Amino acid sequence: MSSRPTIRDVAAAAGVSAATVDRVLNARSPVRESTARRVAEAAHRIGYHASALLDRRLLPDRPERRFGIVLRGEDQPFYAGLSDAIQQAVRDRDDLRGISRVEFVESTRPEVLAERLLAIGAGVDAVAATAVNHPAVGDAVRVLAGQGIATVALLSDFAQGERVSYIGLNHLKTGRVAAWMTSTAARRPGKVAVFVGGHRWHGHELRETGFRNWYREFRPDCSVLDTLVNLETRELTYEATLDLLARHPDVVGMHVAGGGMEGAIAALREARAPGEVALVINELVPESRAALADGYATLVIATPLQRLAEALVEQLVQAVSGDGGAVGQRFLDAVYHLPESV
DSSP, X not given: OOSSOOHHHHHHHHTSOHHHHHHHHHTOSOOOHHHHHHHHHHHXXXXXXXXXXXXXXXXXXXXXXXXXXXXXXXXXXXXXXXXXXXXXXXXXXXXXXXXXXXXXXXXXXXXXXXXXXXXXXXXXXXXXXXXXXXXXXXXHHHHHHHTTOEEEEESSOOSTTTSSEEEEEOHHHHHHHHHHHHHHHHOSOOEEEEEESOTTOHHHHHHHHHHHHHHXXXXXXXXXXXXXXXXXXXXXXXXXXXXXXXXXXXXXXXXXXXXXXXXXXXXXXXXXXXXXXXXXXXXXXXXHHHHHHHTSOSEEEEOOHHHHHHHHHHHHHHHHXXXXXXXXXEEEOOEEEOGGGO
16 A cells, blocks of 8 residues: 555445545445445545545435334344334435434234324334324324324324325235135135234234135135134234134134234144145244244245335335325235245
């Protein structure tokens, strides 16, 4: 290295191209903040003469935006991964200085969720949440709207007419896919069951509707049993599945529309042979991956976390800007995992 470091030296120290360093120095085109900071740190480390200019490029000249995110239990791998993905998507925005505040809620009681929405909304510009569809939650969203704080429904819709948009899967379509798969895998008439977390989860209700409608339309020779509520807990799902199998030995298919699929997997491992009951569950986590590999799960319907996080942050940004870009509904394509794909 020469006595006076060059742009190429900074690029080598930062692990980027010389063109990227030039873009940061001269603000020729957008560069990710994380990349720009890496370039600035490298410039200081090797003593580059224009390091002060690089520092000025990182001054807070972009608008600051604060987002509040309310998710389900932190101990669930899916929501922990979603939290990480959202926070990374906020950090990756080049057009603003984003700050994300993520809170996890164990309870699904509407009044608890409403209180949490109001609390987190007090210090942010926009809110995204996974919540039940209940008047108490709708009232909280209405209060936030009156304060100029937009709310985006995440994964399961709520407060229609009050929230600015919903982003997640098309649950009606997903329920029909689950029905087709259980029917195809079972290959014989019989009884099929569907679990929902609760009747206030809008996404679960839509999945149940899609599931039942498909069987009504294409497999009238099969019987869809009364819907089982598992409160999205593995313990209740485990006990309910064992009881279901004992009362209905001819069950050939099951769909767990929400959480708690670990309990269904454990019960099937205990009471049935692999593949004897076609099981459709959600999200590719260690338990569901193992169930696919062992033949106890037929299909895992997964949410694309990175795409969801990036699209959510874009919706929040548009909601804050008020430019009309936020849409009423944004459906993402699910990712389908089969035993031979893991």
